[in-house]
Amino acid sequence: MKLLSRKSITATAAIAILGGLSIAAAPTQAASPVHGSTAVHTSTAAHADLTPGDLAKLPLTNRHLTKHERANLAVVLRDYHVAEGNSLDVNTFVNSFAKDGVFNDMVPGQAYRGKALGDVLPYMANLFPDVHRELKRITVNGDVISIELSIQGTFEGPLQSPAGTVKPNGAKIDVPTADFWYLHNGKVEKFNCFVGYSTMYAQMGVNFDWASAVNKH
Secondary structure, eight states: EEEEEETTOOOOHHHHHTTTTSSSOOOOOOGGGEEETTEOOOOOGGGOOOHHHHHSSOEEEEEOHHHHHHHHHHHHHHHHTTSSTTSSOOHHHHHHHHEEEEEEETTTTEEEEEEEGTTTTHHHHHTTTTTTEEEEEEEEEEEEEEEEEEEEOOSSOOEEETTTEEOOOOOOEEEEEEEEEEEEEEEEEEEEEOOHHHHHHHTTTTTEEEHHHOOOO
């Protein structure tokens, strides 16, 4: 286990290192907006209607979606798809957001806007090349889409921290996550993401040296 001393790194700073990791994850097959076996990649795919067959593959809490709700869901599923390590499309992801759209990584309190929206995608793929999402529960309510999921992958890329470089060790991660998407006129206005960073760090073999903080006082 890798212990990071409180003198060199705090819990808040450590969590911030992984800020933005949630979105840069590859979806399961059911998470991709598909027609037949072909995933939709184009920028116009967000406006394509999902078929009953597409919806049947998803863990939806309500399958009686309006055309507007299906279009919103297609936007979100496409964003997950273009964030995959083997099919990164930063421009498509960034362009799915409104001009003033924001991605909020809620746990470390980081916000990404404009071009910065795409900065986390290649970073995540470097850390976890095989990263993917397990979508467990999808709720669509008009312009709001709520998703319970887990982020899974293998720690195969170096992680830079204030204490130095954490070397990859091949550890598997399976991290509880909740995503909340807010759309308007087919664009993402706000994406709030909650990642179980404490679980992720522990699974990567990184533990915080809380004892040093206790002994200090």
